[in-house]
């Protein structure tokens with residue numbers, strides 16, 4: 001799946017939400033998260049983010065790897 005990382009925090013531009021064909025991007029308290037089991041890897045969201053917060057899971061930079069788990073955990077809490 002695609003992953004939303006640190007740059008989204010307090011930006012929440014939401015351009016990504018508008019283009020996601022399966023509506024799997026959800027708002028959290030500080031940033032938005034992609035539901036990893038719903039994401040179909042279409043890639044539509046990635047170029048839309050003005051702060052480059054979105055990466056395919058395998059391309060998340062090393063210093064942001066914790067966001068892979070943070071996106072997943074955002075949906076485990078419920």
Ligand code: SF4
Nearest residue numbers: 020039040042043045
């Ligand atoms: Fe939605 Fe596609 Fe982005 Fe996954 S890659 S979050 S399906 S727009």
Ligand code: F3S
Nearest residue numbers: 008013014015016049
């Ligand atoms: Fe956040 Fe970028 Fe989407 S700032 S809300 S990941 S367009």
